[in-house]
Amino acid sequence: xxxxxxxxxxxxxxxxxxxxxxxxxxxxxxxxxxxxxxxxxxxxxxxxxxxxxxxxxxxxxxxxxxxxxxxxxxxxxxxxxxxxxxxxxxxxxxxxxxxxxxxxxxxxxxxxxxxxxxxxxxxxxxxxxxxxxxxxxxxxxxxxxxxxxxxxxxxxxxxxxxxxxxxxxxxxxxxxxxxxxxxxxxxxxxxxxxxxxxxxxxxxxxxxxxxxxxxxxxxxxxxxxxxxxxxxxxxxxxxxxxxxxxxxxxxxxxxxxxxxxxxxxxxxxxxxxxxxxxxxxxxxxxxxxxxxxxxxxxxxxxxxxxxxxxxxxxxxxxxxxxxxxxxxxxxxxxxxxxxxxxxxxxxxxxxxxxxxxxxxxxxxxxxxxxxxxxxxxxxxxxxxxxxxxxxxxxxxxxxxxxxxxxxxxxxxxxxxxxxxxxxxxxxxxxxxxxxxxxxxxxxxxxxxxxxxxxxxxxxxxxxxxx
Ligand code: 6PG
Numbered sequence: 145x146x147x148x149x150x151x152x153x154x155x156x157x158x159x160x161x162x163x164x165x166x167x168x169x170x171x172x173x174x175x176x177x178x179x180x181x182x183x184x185x186x187x188x189x190x191x192x193x194x195x196x197x198x199x200x201x202x203x204x205x206x207x208x209x210x211x212x213x214x215x216x217x218x219x220x221x222x223x224x225x226x227x228x229x230x231x232x233x234x235x236x237x238x239x240x241x242x243x244x245x246x247x248x249x250x251x252x253x254x255x256x257x258x259x260x261x262x263x264x265x266x267x268x269x270x271x272x273x274x275x276x277x278x279x280x281x282x283x284x285x286x287x288x289x290x291x292x293x294x295x296x297x298x299x300x301x302x303x304x305x306x307x308x309x310x311x312x313x314x315x316x317x318x319x320x321x322x323x324x325x326x327x328x329x330x331x332x333x334x335x336x337x338x339x340x341x342x343x344x345x346x347x348x349x350x351x352x353x354x355x356x357x358x359x360x361x362x363x364x365x366x367x368x369x370x371x372x373x374x375x376x377x378x379x380x381x382x383x384x385x386x387x388x389x390x391x392x393x394x395x396x397x398x399x400x401x402x403x404x405x406x407x408x409x410x411x412x413x414x415x416x417x418x419x420x421x422x423x424x425x426x427x428x429x430x431x432x433x434x435x436x437x438x439x440x441x442x443x444x445x446x447x448x449x450x451x452x453x454x455x456x457x458x459x460x461x462x463x464x465x466x467x468x469x470x471x472x473x474x475x476x477x478x479x480x481x482x483x484x485x486x487x488x489x490x491x492x493x494x495x496x497x498x499x500x501x502x503x504x505x506x507x508x509x510x511x512x513x514x515x516x517x518x519x520x521x522x523x524x525x526x527x528x529x530x531x532x533x534x535x536x537x538x539x540x541x542x543x544x545x546x547x548x549x550x551x552x553x554x555x556x557x558x559x560x561x562x563x564x565x566x567x568x569x570x571x572x573x574x575x576x577x578x579x580x581x582x583x584x585x586x587x588x589x590x591x592x593x594x595x596x597x598x599x600x601x602x603x604x605x606x607x608x609x610x
Contacts, residue, residue, distance in 0.1 A: 149211035150176040150198060152301050155229055156219040157184035157199065162191060163281035164219060164246070164273070164305065169195040171304035178206040207236040214241040215298050217271075222247040230257060239265030242294055246273045248408050251329060251489075254322035258290065267294035270321075272328020274506035275307070283307035285506035286315035287331070289324030289491070307505025314505040318498065319491035326485060327498055330478045333412025333426040335507045336405075337474035338376050340429035340562040345467050346380070351558050352456030357384050357394045363460055372468055374510030403433035412481070421484050423477040424565040425470065432561050453557045458549050465545040470566040472539060475508075475516060476529040477569065483527055496520035530573065539570070 154165050157179035165175045165188065174196035177188050181201070188199040200206050207214065214237065218229055226245055233243070243266060245254065254270035261268040268290060275284035286306050288295060295317040306315035318324050349355045349363065361384030368377045386395040409430045416423045435442070479495055486493035499517035503509055519532035529535055550567045553560045572578060587593035589608045597604055 148174060148196070148198075148209075150174040150196070150209050151211060151215070152176070153178065153206060153210045153214060153216040154219060155179070155206075155216060155233075157181070157188050158219065159277045160246075160273075160280045161219040162188050163277050164217070164284075165197060166191060166195070167281050167283070167305045168301055169197050171301075173301055173304070174198075176200070176206055176209040178203060203232060204236060207233065212238065212240070213267075213294075213297055214238070215244070215301065216242065217244040217246050219246045219273075222249045223253075226253070226257070230261070234261070234264065234266070237264075237266055240267070240294075242267040242269065242297060244269040244271050244288065244290075244298065245325075246271050248272065248328060248332065248406065249325050250411060251322035251326040254289075254325045258321050267291050269295070269298070270323075270325035272324050272331065274328065274331055274508075276507070279307070279505050283314070283505050285501050285504060285509070287318055287324045287327045287501065288315065289318045289320065289322055289326070291320075292317055306501075307509075309500075309504040312500065314501040314503065316494075316497045316501050319486070319493050321491070322489070323491040323493060326489065326491065327482065327493070329408050329411050329415070330482055330485075331502065331506060331508055332408035333416075333423065333429075333481075334474050334478040335376075336409035336412075336429040336433075337423075337425040337477070337562060338374075338471060338508060340432050341425070341467060341470045341474065341566070342376060342380050344558075344560045344563050345463055348456065348458075348463060348553055348558055348560065349460075351453045352458070352553065352556050353460070354455065357396065360384050367464055367467075370464070371511065372464065372471065374471070374512070375507060376510075400439070401436055402439050403436040405430070405433050409433070412478075415485070416481050419481065419484050419488060421477075421481045422569065423481055424569045425474050425477055425562050428562040428565040435561075451557055454555075456552050456556045456558075458552050462545050462549040465542050466549045466563060469539065469542040469546045469570075470563055471510065471512060472529075472535065472542075473566045473569055475512065476535070479516070480528050494520075494524070495526070496524065528573075530570075543570075 151173040152168055152175045154161050154175060155178045157177050165177050169175050169192060177199040179185055185199045185201050198209055218226060220226060220229055226247060226249060230243060249270055258268045269288050272287035273284050283306055286302050302315045303313040306313040318327050346360060349360050361381055364377055364381035368381055383396055388395040388398050391398060409426065413427045413430050482493055482495060496517055499513050499520055503513040515534060516529060519529060519534060520526055526532060530539060546567060550563055554564060584595040588595050588605055592605055594603045594605045
């Protein structure tokens with residue numbers, strides 16, 4: 145190895161790691177990579193030929209290869225592997241060095257690591273990276289949280305490597321401690337919601353309208369040229385084009401209908417419950433992955449009940465309107481959660497910045513994000529996106545069609561848990577009065593739990609007549 149000191153270090157030379165290294169190197173930085181797997185180290189040597197890239201299986205050599213302060217990103221599976229790598233490297237590091245966890249770590253783990261490393265003067269960043277393997281190579285959206293001053297050392301590298309929208313990099317220092325991992329967790333919750341909504345819409349097209357794969361493909365492709373333009377709609381259109389290598393069918397028809405998950409959507413729902421913030425579209429998406437996992441039971445129940453979905457009287461345009469409405473609601477729920485989490489965990493999040501860095505590179509990128517950015521730019525204290533004027537006007541226009549469409553889908557018997565939850569979320573959110581007065585009365589009746597009144601201050605209990 146030469147005596148060159150490298151600008152950036154990366155641990156974990158899987159596809160994501162190698163792609164991120166190549167991306168950083170293409171932007172003029174020298175990068176050193178570490179992995180215990182010799183094959184991966186060799187692959188990077190081949191891929192990085194002609195660039196200032198070094199790779200090794202030796203942690204001491206890796207650490208010595210880096211310029212001070214060392215900037216080391218970990219792209220290893222979340223959980224224990226992150227702790228193991230940190231424990232391994234820590235004795236070799238100096239005060240002021242920086243470790244960046246680029247995985248989907250749970251935010252409380254990030255807080256713990258942050259505090260532990262702080263004792264030794266080492267800066268720790270939990271930094272969500274979105275965009276998959278392709279994004280890592282071509283420009284992801286990066287969501288770092290941690291010490292703001294230390295961020296200045298990694299800022300030029302991240303800004304060069306991130307996706308770029310209108311000359312603005314899709315990365316920003318988001319806040320203290322675990323802010324970056326938290327924002328990425330909510331990003332993934334929204335991702336779950338959007339994916340489930342698209343899947344339900346596909347089911348309606350297929351079962352309810354009787355469209356074939358080519359027609360469904362054309363529809364998604366057309367939608368991607370309109371207000372629904374987004375990465376997820378774009379890849380959905382592409383998925384319907386894919387032929388199967390192993391049979392004559394379209395690949396989509398050969399894929400088992402059991403959804404897997406690594407946990408970030410579930411964490412979003414769990415934490416939203418802890419915060420007391422409703423995100424029912426995301427919850428429905430998580431539940432649907434779970435219901436889908438009950439394949440054997442579902443098949444038994446299908447045979448037992450023997451129901452068939454009836455054809456539907458809705459148009460493709462109605463479905464487009466309904467999906468657009470549901471996309472708005474998914475983002476609105478996620479942003480509402482971030483608004484409150486920012487206060488609860490003292491992240492000091494800037495929601496405009498978050499909308500801005502989600503416009504490119506990440507899985508939930510969509511044209512709609514620019515409209516969201518404008519809403520938060522106009523009012524940085526906006527508690528809920530649906531209270532912005534553009535969103536109020538837009539949602540009001542969409543609503544009658546959405547109500548009719550969701551009602552028809554439900555009547556047809558096609559499962560549409562996320563679409564239904566979304567409409568119910570809006571109906572409840574926009575109801576100044578809900579029947580919760582009765583629930584309060586029941587609580588007080590059977591448990592003396594007390595209630596508040598509309599007409600006077602205070603807490604009341606009634607001796608209810610039997
Ligand atoms: C991203 C993705 C990425 C990963 C998901 C998959 O932003 O690039 O969200 O982080 O693909 O975590 O999650 P599930 O396996 O839970 O669907």
